[in-house]
Amino acid sequence: MPKSTHKVPCGIPGRKAWAARGSDPPPCSxxxxxxxxxxxxxxxxxxxxxxxxxxxxxxxxxxxxGLGWAETLTFIRRLCESRPVIGADVVELAPRDGLHYADAAxxxxxxxxxxxxxxxxxxxxxxxxx
Numbered sequence: 098m099p100k101s102t103h104k105v106p107c108g109i110p111g112r113k114a115w116a117a118r119g120s121d122p123p124p125c126s127x128x129x130x131x132x133x134x135x136x137x138x139x140x141x142x143x144x145x146x147x148x149x150x151x152x153x154x155x156x157x158x159x160x161x162x163g164l165g166w167a168e169t170l171t172f173i174r175r176l177c178e179s180r181p182v183i184g185a186d187v188v189e190l191a192p193r194d195g196l197h198y199a200d201a202a203x204x205x206x207x208x209x210x211x212x213x214x215x216x217x218x219x220x221x222x223x224x225x226x227x
Contacts, residue, residue, distance in 0.1 A: 139176065141185040141210065145203060155199035157191050166202075170209055177213035185210050
């Protein structure tokens with residue numbers, strides 16, 4: 098069965114958000130031509146429920162067949178290279194006693210996002226401000 102990407106608009110007037118569900122690979126091709134990615138500043142929200150449970154199992158709603166680690170990092174890196182990311186958050190971690198790698202994966206993801214934004218801003222000679 099082929100996987101697909103579903104675009105889901107958010108409820109903020111004048112803003113749009115898209116959710117990549119089961120894309121193989123994620124909509125990185127859209128970023129190449131900037132198709133489907135609105136112009137201007139981007140606020141990035143990563144919902145950990147979207148990852149495959151093998152990557153991040155400690156979430157509220159684990160769903161097999163979710164996004165992989167490498168494909169998600171590729172998407173985020175390309176997004177940071179193509180649009181100014183003005184903020185980001187990572188949501189839906191549900192820590193479990195004795196299961197530490199999910200917490201570490203979430204922290205690593207935040208670290209990667211900060212790094213991608215910093216490199217993109219340095220390339221634009223804007224500087225990185227926290």
